[in-house]
Amino acid sequence: MSTESEEDFFRSLRVAIVGLGLMGGSLALALRGRVRAVLGVDTHAPTRQQALERGAVDTVSADPADLLPQADVVVLATPVQSILHLLERLPDLHPGRAVVLDVGSTKREILAAMVHLPQRFDPLGGHPMCGKEHSSFEHAEADLYHGAAFALCPLERTSAHARQVAESLVQAVGARPLWLDAETHDRWVAATSHLPYLLASALASSVPPQAAPLAGPGYRSTSRLASQPADLMLEVLASNRDYLLTTLRRAQLRLDLLAQALEAEDWQSLRALLAESAHQRESLLNLHGEKPHESHREPRRTPAR
Amino acid sequence: MSTESEEDFFRSLRVAIVGLGLMGGSLALALRGRVRAVLGVDTHAPTRQQALERGAVDTVSADPADLLPQADVVVLATPVQSILHLLERLPDLHPGRAVVLDVGSTKREILAAMVHLPQRFDPLGGHPMCGKEHSSFEHAEADLYHGAAFALCPLERTSAHARQVAESLVQAVGARPLWLDAETHDRWVAATSHLPYLLASALASSVPPQAAPLAGPGYRSTSRLASQPADLMLEVLASNRDYLLTTLRRAQLRLDLLAQALEAEDWQSLRALLAESAHQRESLLNLHGEKPHESHREPRRTPAR
Structure with a gap:
């Protein structure tokens, strides 16, 4: 729940996004103008060019060592194996303090790797529940995160500050934070x-x-x-x-x-199985529909909570 | 392929639709104004009321015996078992000649039943490839059929006249006729x-x-x-x-x-299986996209072929 001063604080941050594919690119488009700077890192030259042209980033580089030292928040938005590799390299890429968030699809391995980061880093795991079949920047869009649940998985070491920054980021892109542990x-x-x-x-x-x-x-x-x-x-x-x-x-x-x-042409059993599944799906979606944040598709127009 | 006179002829027909659920109701909405009369039959009183209120039908009844005698074309749009039952009763419900089309989801049983209709009936099977999860009239909409393939399965006895009427009907609702046998x-x-x-x-x-x-x-x-x-x-x-x-x-x-x-953690095999499936899906959808009628979403605006 952001207060006004927390929102102001969030606006003062420089956010580096490593990986400008569908997820990272959409995050950049959604964050641009809502933070002090969006710093983009991608190894693919045409993607860097497009990210600049579409105004997704303030500055962009192929090398994380160029931009990460300026970042208050580092978002790792590459595939899972690459996130694990970046976490190993992070101490060499960033000499200072930073909140570190990833948007990988699974969380246990990544959190196990985050445990080993030096204490100047303040890490936590993330996973937005949205996406498309196509994973490149050209499919990125600013409202990809709108209305989606954004799982946030803290480590024991994760500070209240990092939790607040992550919540602000999630809310800034129109998603709703969902705190849970990596196993669950x-x-x-x-x-x-x-x-x-x-x-x-x-x-x-x-x-x-x-x-x-x-x-x-x-x-x-x-x-x-x-x-x-x-x-x-x-x-x-x-x-x-x-x-x-x-x-x-x-x-x-x-x-x-x-x-x-x-x-077996056992129509009674078949009917029962099919009806049970239909019922289970309806229950799940209704349950989902009752989540308090569900209708927050345009959170900038709703009052701050 | 409709000529102008065939279109005029189609406009002169009275079409009875038995079953005003999602499929029959949407068909009625799409046909209204494009034929001489849409006669609706449904056993559910609120559905009949809604069909009248939304202008889906010219007249409506709970009893097929009331309206079927007036129909030049009878469309059976009830569930499969009910279609089979209606085909048995049809000789008693309609004393004259009529083209008989159904929109049931499978075709072999229905065509096997159509074989036994008296010779004054001119039957063929149909199945539009569209739908929704919800099957009632309240979800019906005039453009449900737009752009969809509409399978048409002739019997040996199906006349050229019935084939032409079915094609005209399919094109009138914005779908594209796809002729094939019931087995296929x-x-x-x-x-x-x-x-x-x-x-x-x-x-x-x-x-x-x-x-x-x-x-x-x-x-x-x-x-x-x-x-x-x-x-x-x-x-x-x-x-x-x-x-x-x-x-x-x-x-x-x-x-x-x-x-x-x-x-077995056999990532190479897993990758090959997943990539093969992705490729097969893309091939199928591209193939589908190349069908000549695919873009005919608004056939009233395209030249007659």
Whole structure:
């Protein structure tokens, strides 16, 4: 909950964003003008050019060592393995104090790495629950974060200051902070993000191109996640393998039950399974809908809380 | 391909629509004003009232025997089992000649029933590739069919006249006719519609309500179809059991492969499976995008072909 002075303080910060893909680029677009400076780092020259042209950053460099020393807040917005690598290098890249936040898709490995940062860093994990199939800067947009839950996972060492900075950042981009521990985060996203990806992928492999003329909105919606870049997703799945296997086995058992009922023409059981799932989805979405921040799609127009 | 005189002829027809739910109601809204009369039949009194209030129909009744005798075209837009029942009753409900089209989700059973209609009826099967999770009239909209493929499955006995009427109807509501046989239709929709439904249902059952705060657009999109009414879908699945079991087993095998690679930490295999699926989805959607009718979203503005 930001007070006016906390908002003023947040506006005085210089925020470096390492990785200007979909997530980092959208964050830069949303933060620009709401902080003292957005400093962008990306190894890809055309992305740096586009980020400048679209006004996403105040300044940009290929080398984190150029800009990180000026940053009060460092946001790591690269793929998971690269975040882990950057955390190792961070003490050499930034000589001073900084709040360090990442936006990686899983949190346990990253928080385990953050533990080893020198005490001048004030780290915590983050994960905004939004995205698209396409991961490059050209798909970035300022309102990508609007209305999304933004998971925040503190370490034991995370200061009240860093928590406040993270909340201010989340609210500045129109998202709603959701504090939880890394274990719970990873267990839940295994079910809400990584399982859907594998199911979408299995669907995409099961529909032959000849069936294209009969592929309507149902196919598109259910298979959408399968188009996410395999390389990026592989790192995510690998970093959440245990929880993902648990939830995947649950879904496989459910498919077995559905197949058995269909095979046996046991319509009563099939109906019960289908109705139960529909009910569970409605319950979950209603529950979600009741979250107090749910309707905050344009938080700049709502009163500060 | 409509000529001007065929369009004029189509405008002279009285079309009865039995079942004013999402599909029948949307068809009525789209056809109103483009044919001589839209005659609506629905057993649900509030639906009849709404259909009149929204101008979807010229006249409406609870009893098909009231209106069907006036119809040149009878469209059966009820659930699959009810369509089969109506086809049995049709000779008693309509004393004259009529083109008979249905919009049921599977085609083999329905075409097998159409074979037994008296010769004064000129039947064919139809299935528009569009829809929503919600099936009632209140969700109906005139542009539901815009841009959608509309499968049309002729019988041997289907006349050139009935084919032309069906094509004109499909084009009048902004959809594109797709002629194919019932076997092919049912085999394809098992993969493009019914398998996605079962995968969505398995996902919905695997995500506990506690995970709601971390359920983002990926969960929503992949699980969307699970909210379809179980009773309606049960009839559809039952009428396509054989093809659905085949495609479901294929998807289950794929999930087994994904689980095995994840279990064994065989990242190379996992990556190959995921990349192959992503590629297959892109190929299918590109193929779909190249269909000549794909861009005909507003066919009244395009030249007659």
